[in-house]
Amino acid sequence: MTKPARAATVALLLLALGSCATRREMRGQEASGLDRKLTFFAFVESGDLVDLIVDTKAARYREDAEYIPIEFSVANRALNELTITRESFVLVDDQGNRYPAASPRELMQHYEFLDWDRRLSELPGIVDARFAAFTRYPSNFSPRRQAIRGSNVVRDSVSLPKFGYIVDYIYFPRPTTGVKNHRFEMFLQAPQLQDPVFVKFEIK
Secondary structure (H helix, E strand, O other), X not given: OXXXXXXXXXXXXXXXXXXXXXXXXHHHHHHHOOOEEOOOOEEEEEOOOEEEEEEOOOHHXXXXXXXXXXXXXXXXOOOXXXXXXXXXXXXXXXXXXXXXXXXXXXXXXXXXXXXXXXXXXXXXXXXXXXXXXXXXXXXXXXOOOOOOOOOOOOOOEEXXXXXEEEEEEEEEEOOOOOOOOEEEEEEEOOXXXXXXXXXXXXEO
């Protein structure tokens, strides 16, 4: 076989192997049924309009609590404005049950780990680097028991401009399925979104 022929054969073989590897990776992602991980605990759905990130580090410690904490981040990539409220978020368990976000009153009356959950936070360092060209805006959908520099002022709504992002905690009633080793979807709905954005994740 001539040198040009050998070179062409090697090139075709490498192309075929690369194609097979890509197909295997895609099949693996589809088989998992989960969104891409940023860390062991954080999952992300990245779109043209909005990024939604969910972190489960705190939730894995609240199997027996009345509510589960979800640390999250929302980044507005393309919309002139994105209006987010507590009611924008819905949790769906792996049996299709839907849970609205808990109110500050419910949390203050029935949940004791509000401050402890914040100590387990890991998203700020991750998303501040990921969205370095964006601007972070204040958000506080859930209360704290010990105020830190006015951080206990609960916000019911956030208007997020283009290239803005938030990092916060949202709480849901404990799913009837349980928490650990279960899969969930968290939906984000907003007036400016034609379809909701959602993240598929698991709590291990």
